[in-house]
Amino acid sequence: MxxxxxxxxxxxxxxxxWPSPSFLPSEALKAATVRALSDPAVSVPGLQYGPDPGLRPLREALAAWLSRFYGGVPDPERICITGGASQSIANILASFTDPAVTRAVWVAAPCYFLACPIFEDAGFGGRMRAAPEDEQGVDVDALDKRMRRFDEAWERECPTDPDRVKKLRHRKLYRHLIYLVPTCANPSGKTMPLPRREALVRLARRHDALLLADDVYDFLQWPLDPPPSASSPPSFPSSPPPVSFPPSSPNLRLPRLSDIDARLPRREDEVADPARFGHAISNGSFSKIVAPGVRTGWVDASPAFSYGLSQTGASRSGGAPSHFAAVALWEMLRSGDLxxxxxxxxxxxxxxxxxxxxxxxxxxxxxxxxxxxxxxxxxxxxxxxxxxxxxxxxxxxxxxxxxxxxxxxxxxxxxxxxxxxxxxxxxxxxxxxxxxxxxxxxxxxxxxxxxxxxxxxxxxKEGRVPVNECSSAAGSLENAK
Ligand SMILES: Cc1ncc(COP(=O)(O)O)c(C=O)c1O
CATH class of the missing domain: 3.90.1150.10 (Aspartate Aminotransferase, domain 1)
Structure with a gap:
């Protein structure tokens, strides 16, 4: 044998x-934590329950940092601190969807597969639908058609029983949810160009859908270097030039769907939004820019949406998630270490x-x-x-x-x-x-x-593979992402 x-x-x-172990900022986090714990003005509120929307100084610092990256006026009221993108999706589903009202969850395909169990947990098992992509990301026209057909069937067969609908203060229940990674997607690597983004926001408004965008790779972008010419010795990739911040190329910092939703004037054929919850939110995370173990992220959305999210029951009881990690991250952000x-x-x-x-x-x-x-x-x-x-x-x-x-x-x-x-x-x-x-x-x-x-x-390809009866390759999925 x-x-x-x-x-x-x-x-x-x-x-x-996962990030390479060499990306993990142990020293910077240690310094940030020591600084936070050395000053009672920071450590005492940091070790108590946090405010429902999260640590105010981090919300302010994030709003300023994000507006330097994406443009726009910083507004801390748009920011709600979360326990990372995954936990945030669960809270968004708890607060803004109800399987009795929210007809389907449309998932850009190919999809970040670990989002699907979160939708299942929230009652959408059997009600996830693929939003197929072409080379530019979600095919908006095809999605529009699928949603219309779905709505016709729903209206025929599934009248909503008002007694079974969640009654939530400071929140609204959307009719559909659309989940995607618009920038440097997991798994496809694609970034959706601006016209597609605008078309998707328009579609979400027409269908009263919430666009839930996992914007977790936006900061991890770089220009592609021209291949070295035959005559010159290749200088790249051993020492790439530094990347500026914010990046000088507008292609590296396209507006998020939430930015477009905030700026694009509303049209008549779009669903009214009197409480101004909006139809697109950005689900951000420190997992890929600091470390997954900090389990902290943020939502950038309309002030009404961010406040509503902070009123999710678990945050009202426990305060904002990952509160002490948020203190250390604020230190890293304000010191410039991040x-x-x-x-x-x-x-x-x-x-x-x-x-x-x-x-x-x-x-x-x-x-x-x-x-x-x-x-x-x-x-x-x-x-x-x-x-x-x-x-x-x-x-x-x-x-x-x-x-x-x-x-x-x-x-x-x-x-x-x-x-x-x-x-x-x-x-x-x-x-x-x-x-x-x-x-x-x-x-x-x-x-x-x-x-x-x-x-x-x-x-x-050449048929040199013995027929293998054993398990499928998906057996090796532990700790995948
Ligand atoms: C698209 C996407 N969303 C969410 C996550 C998980 O994010 P977090 O660690 O903030 O929960 C990942 C991790 O790989 C991801 O690729």
């Missing part, structure tokens, strides 16, 4: 969507990683017929986030590749099926796609992973 492959080869995990690390550590490292991994994909996978996206935003030289999305050649199934990669190469990769919308898989299939993450493993290991993947794609 041969030795199991795991004993022969080091496992490489390109499925896990921005310095982003500018000098995290973004340059991701940029170098991406350049090297994209070059390896071009050299090893593209000749095998694998297709990939060069830029996050069509027509612009920008990339961002953690992921590269690959389309396999005809006849090569992602599930077979992922299984073979795991069993023969100790390589863990995410097959496209993982990113199909729960319960509506048939509407947007990804059986030929794969996602690889370039942020977690050391870059030399990511490169080795691409090499191993090329071997597997070749083997599967």
């Amino acid at each position: 041969g030795e199991p492959i795991q004993a022969l080869k080091k496992q490489i995990n390109l499925l896990r969507g 921005e310095r690390r982003l500018r000098h550590v995290i973004v340059p490292a991701l940029r170098t990683r991406h350049a090297r991994v994209a070059a390896a994909v071009d050299a090893l996978l593209v000749p095998l017929g694998v297709r990939t996206r060069r830029s996050s935003l069509l027509g612009a030289d920008v990339y961002g986030g953690y992921f590269i999305w690959l389309a396999l050649p005809d006849g090569v199934e992602a599930e077979a590749v992922a299984r073979r990669a795991r069993d023969a190469e100790a390589l863990i990769i995410a097959p496209g099926e993982l990113f199909e919308v729960y319960g509506d898989e048939a509407s947007a299939r990804f059986g030929r796609e794969l996602r690889i993450c370039f942020s977690w493993e050391e870059v030399e290991d990511v490169l080795e992973g691409v090499e191993r993947l090329a071997t597997v794609v070749k083997d599967v």
Whole structure:
């Protein structure tokens, strides 16, 4: 009997969507925490229950920082501190949806798959629908048609019983929810251009839908460098130039859906919004710009929406989530440490990683017929986030590749099926796609992973793979993201 492959080869995990340990700011967080605990004016309120909408100084600092990045006038009333993007989705669903009123949750497909269980928990099992994407993100016209058809059926078959509807103060129940990652999406890497964003906001207003945008990769973007000319020695990617903050290219800081909703005049064919909750919110997170373990994020939305979110029962009882972490993050933000690390550590490292991994994909996978996206935003030289999305050649199934990669190469990769919308898989299939993450493993290991993947794609393509009866590749999903 041969030795199991795991004993022969080091496992490489390109499925896990975590930051590299080298991105984690232990020293900066330690300094921020010591400063916070050394001053009773900060430590006492920081160790008590926090105000429902979160630590006021952090809300102010965030509003100022976000407005430097995205433009606009800083308004702390728009900010509600959350326990990170995931927990925030759960609270938004608790406060602004009700399966008796909210007809469906439309999920941009391919989707961030771990959002689906949050929708299930909130009562939307069986009522998630794919919002298919094209090269520019959500196909708004197709979504509009699907929503209209859905509404017609709903109005025929599912009259709402008013006695079963949640009665919540300071909040409203939306008729639909649309979930997406508009910038450097997980998993596709795509960024939606401005006209698409505007069209989506218009659609949300017409259907009284809430656009819930996970804007967790917006700060992790960089310009793509021109390939070095044949005559000059390549200076990149070993030492990329620093990235300015806010970025000089408008392509790197498109307005969020929430910014567009706040600025775009309302039209007559759009649902009235007398209490001004709006139809788009930005769900931000410190997970990718500081560390996932801080479990802190923010919602940037209309003041009415942010206040309503702060009135979610769990926040009224416990105060804002992650309150002490919020104090340390405020210290990191006001001292400039957060921005310095982003500018000098995290973004340059991701940029170098991406350049090297994209070059390896071009050299090893593209000749095998694998297709990939060069830029996050069509027509612009920008990339961002953690992921590269690959389309396999005809006849090569992602599930077979992922299984073979795991069993023969100790390589863990995410097959496209993982990113199909729960319960509506048939509407947007990804059986030929794969996602690889370039942020977690050391870059030399990511490169080795691409090499191993090329071997597997070749083997599967040329039919050299024994029929394998064992479990599906999605077995290796613990701690994925
Ligand atoms: C699109 C998206 N949303 C949310 C999360 C989780 O965010 P948080 O750690 O803030 O809960 C992730 C993590 O990978 C993600 O990619």
